[in-house]
Amino acid sequence: MINRILEIVVYLIDFFREKREQFTNIDELSISLQEKGYTETEISSAYSWLLERYENAPENYFSKFPEFSVSARILTDSERHHFTVEAQGFLIKLLSFALIDNEQFEMIVDRASLLSGYQIDVEQVKVFASTVIFKDLDEIDRLSVFESNADQSNLIN
Secondary structure, X not given: OHXXXXXXXXXXXXHHHHHHHHOOOHHHHHHHHHHOOOOHHHHHHHHHHHHHHHOOOOHHHHOOOOOOOOOOOOOOHHHHHOEOHHHHHHHHHHHHOOOOOHHHHHHHHHHHHHOOOXXXXXHHHHHXXXXXXXXXXXXXXXXXXXXXXXXXXXXXX
């Protein structure tokens, strides 16, 4: 499921930003992800997507400076009403990690507002964000993410 791959991508970016100096072996990181319940296919797909996307500009995503964007989009009161606090935090994290841009942020917020009677939780934000981030179905196909897997992820956001 593509939202599980998004969880791994966010985890990897977070890990490399915060613990880059402690990183010694990619296999250890993969084992850690498997222990959290992710499959080898999901982990491999996340690595592949991340490497393919950021191959030409790694300094934008893994450097220490700037760790966060200079300005941040703030949700209005009515927009905050649509999201749980955890969902708001995850959405801001995606924006600050440059996994989504301002336009994609707005798309996700707009989609959530269409479900006006419901408050969107972090899992639903992952689904919305995954459809925006992994919008190219050929890209998803190449990454082998269409496997039937009913396992629930351990949240790592």
